[in-house]
Amino acid sequence: MRLGLPLAAAFAVLMGAVGGTSVAAQDAAGSLGPGVVNLGHLDFLHDSVPYPAGPPGHATTDPGSPIDTWWVYANFNPTTGAYTRTGGGAYDPGTNTYGQGAFDTDDVSRAAVAYLTHYRYYHDRHSLEMARGALRFVLYMQTISGPNAGNFVLWMQPGGALNLNPTPPDQPNPADSGASYWMARSIWAIGEGYATFRESDPGFASVLAARMRLAMTRLDAELLAPNFGHYYTLHGYRTPAWLIADGADASSEALLGLTAFTRATGDRQARDLGDELGTGIAGYHLGGGRDWPWGALMPWTRSVSDWHAWGAHMSMALAVAAGPLGKPGWLQAARLDASSFELHQQLSFGPINGLEPAPDDLSQIAYGDETTVDGLLAVGRATGSDAFQRWAGIAASWLFGDNPAGTPMYQPATGVVFDGINGDGTVNRNSGAESTIEGLLALMNAVHDPVARGYVSYGHVVAHTSYQKVEAEAGALSGAATVVKPASAWTGEALWSGGAYVDLGPGGRVDVPVQAANAGRHLLYLVFDKQQGAAAEVGVSVSVDGKPAGVDHQGGAGSQGDSPNPDYLWIDGLQLPSALSAGSHTITLSYAGSGAQHAKIDAVLLQPEVESKVLQDGSRQLALYKSLAGQPAPFQLPPGRSWRISVYDRDGEDVPEEENGHVRLQIPPYGSVIASSR
Secondary structure (H helix, E strand, O other): OEOOOOHHHHHHHHHOOOOOOOHHHHHHOOOOOHHHOOOHHHHHOEEEEOOOOOOOOOOOOOOOOOEEEEOOEEEEOOOOOOEEEEOEOOEEOOOOEEOOEOEEHHHHHHHHHHHHHHHHHHOOHHHHHHHHHHHHHHHHHEOOOOOOOOOEOOEEOOOOOEEOOOOOOOOOOOOOOOOOHHHHHHHHHHHHHHHHHHHHOHHHHHHHHHHHHHHHHHHHHHHHHHHOOOEEEEOOEEEEOOOHHHEHHHHHHHHHHHHHHHHHHOOHHHHHHHHHHHHHHHOOEOOEOOEOOOOOEOOEOOOOOOEEOOOOOHHHHHHHHHOOOOOHHHHHHHHHHHHHHHHHHHHOOOOEEEEOOOEEEEEEOHHHHHHHHHHHHHHHHHHOOHHHHHHHHHHHHHHHOOOOOOOOOEEOOOOEEOOEEOOOOOEEOOOOHHHHHHHHHHHHHHHOOOOHHHHOOOOEEEEEEOOEEEEHHHOEEEOOEEEEOOOOOEOOOOEOHHHOEEEEOOOOEEEEEEEEOOOEOEEEEEEEEEOOOOHHHOEEEEEEOOEEEEEEEOOOOOOOEOOOOOOEEEEEEEEOOOOEOOEEEEEEEEEOOOOOOOEEEEEEEEEEOEEEEEEEEOOEEEEEEEEOOOOOEEOOOOOOOOEEEEEEOOOOOEOOOOOOOOOOOEEOOOOEEEEEEO
């Protein structure tokens, strides 16, 4: 619901002021323009190597000419403020080699996409030539003869030698022995490259097309043809067994390249492979509304308990591909991920690296922000709902300080994008290729969107109301309750948060202290080990400040199937029966079961039903709300300002204005609100 006069005027009076500025003018007033994009640091990472003399099976265009490359890392010197380019793994000065290498196909493929994107927006000849150089590198890294023809090597040393067996090893190893993340990203770069060069340089484009077909043939023969339609079984769930590196993340990046190639050529093989990859990606999402993982498209088909930000282009790829490949259902899957998961992500844990399933890896990187920004943009453009583009601009404000460090992660004067924010909120000021490229992609796409650009500069966090995580082992134990520290926090498919859990047997109890940031309705998420057997055989009864809140049954795990474990970490959400006051409370978890199995409690998350954030840009503010409630929920705007509000339902659609002109500060079930101050 975007309030317009006379309803907006009535609301402005209610808030204490009336103004005549349109919403569009208001939103654009403090926007960052396209000139904020600086490729200087990405150019600094650029280098070249002499055309290598070998090995056989590798070649690129313009044989004999030096090959363009981009260094993987750049380390920051806090004394001088300068950056030093470096490679991956231990360095041997005697041989001038790294354990891994100086340059990799992953990052150079991404560099190609970044320069192609810059050229598309700015028509800059330098960017076009840098994209050509990056694509020449990618072509050289592709194996073109022998048993692995069509696959790609990952690492190159400073002198141009390939390193097929790096230390530590790749997966797969040797690097071109199977479908890989770097194959997926190479397909993305080559597809986008063909679409750009087919008119300006048909000769170069024809080479790109031939190499794309070589990669597609390999991918089909090695992975898709023998596996399409087959599934893994994990604890009763079915997950697709035909995705690249068992990843919807990797496969989504390949889908972007296949879609670009299909649109440019109408190629039947590209369409068919894109259809198969997209079918797997779109079919693997879990939860929704208030249920973990809140409708997210899941990135790794070997776990139903692991979501990660790295490479998670699933919503972007599905939204981009849905139209060209004639798959409206894919857009619906992307829309659910965007409206349910990605909006919740922004107002709760942000672009953290991992939910496994608790938010445990709290570090944040530009990759996580870029996938959110570009996913929301793609969904907004495909659906016609500007809500997603507005949220995309808000997500891009991470680059300018809307983050746990309160620090701009992008430096417009130099083009540096810092490598990330550590879990403790400190900033890693190194600036390697991945972070630089991902930050630039998010920024370019946001500031060139006429809606999103109006929100990018809201970089100051004024207030934030979100979840609190408390480890179960931090509680007071009584009866048959003990803290267990597994030999490894990683189970093979999930992570024990904090590296420990509480084992509850008959008579066992743990009292967990929590803090409610605000008064109101809350959800309680229990992170636990879901076990085999009947659902009621194992579980916990829950009370809050001594008042019963329900029983969480933690049995009923499906068959182990292809999982390494019979049990699995999971999250259940309970709606607390009454509102909480702001401040301290005690969650009591008591054993409830038959006694044959003990409950294993990892952590608790106390989650307000309506989470919120207030951002500022100069004198302007944004008030943002997301509801996890299944019924209309009230929200309260900050006092002292007049506001223009837009209310969206769970699908990101505008909610119609009230017929009687009465303004109700309520969010529809699972909906969201963006309010702009005047």
